[in-house]
Amino acid sequence: MGKKNRTEQGFGVFLQAIPWPWHVGLGVVVYLILHALAAREFPLPAQTPEEVALYTHRLVWKKAAAIFQYLLPALFFLLAIFSYRRAKEKRKLRGKDKQPD
Numbered sequence: 455m456g457k458k459n460r461t462e463q464g465f466g467v468f469l470q471a472i473p474w475p476w477h478v479g480l481g482v483v484v485y486l487i488l489h490a491l492a493a494r495e496f497p498l499p500a501q502t503p504e505e506v507a508l509y510t511h512r513l514v515w516k517k518a519a520a521i522f523q524y525l526l527p528a529l530f531f532l533l534a535i536f537s538y539r540r541a542k543e544k545r546k547l548r549g550k551d552k553q554p555d
Contacts, residue, residue, distance in 0.1 A: 474537040481530030488523035492516055 496512050 469533055470537050470540045472533075472537060474534040474541065477530045477534035477537055481527040481534070484530065485523055485527040488519045488526065491519035492523050 494516065496509065496516070498509070
């Protein structure tokens with residue numbers, strides 16, 4: 455295909471460029487929201503098809519929240535580690551650039 459431009463570095467670089475405290479904060483917020491959704495109790499439906507369909511829909515979202523309440527915060531904390539390491543490397547490089555030869 456064509457040559458790649460240096461500015462096309464991908465979405466991963468963008469995620470690492472976000473400061474690490476934001477990743478930690480987002481991980482905590484996502485966990486709290488998904489945990490609240492996963493902990494909700496739904497009443498059992500009656501036998502009408504409409505109520506069963508509504509209950510099934512709610513049950514699917516509840517199970518998805520129960521699974522992702524642990525996966526998404528772990529992903530955010532992993533991104534926070536990568537972002538912290540990248541910021542640390544940049545600080546180290548800036549420190550070397552400032553020293554006169």
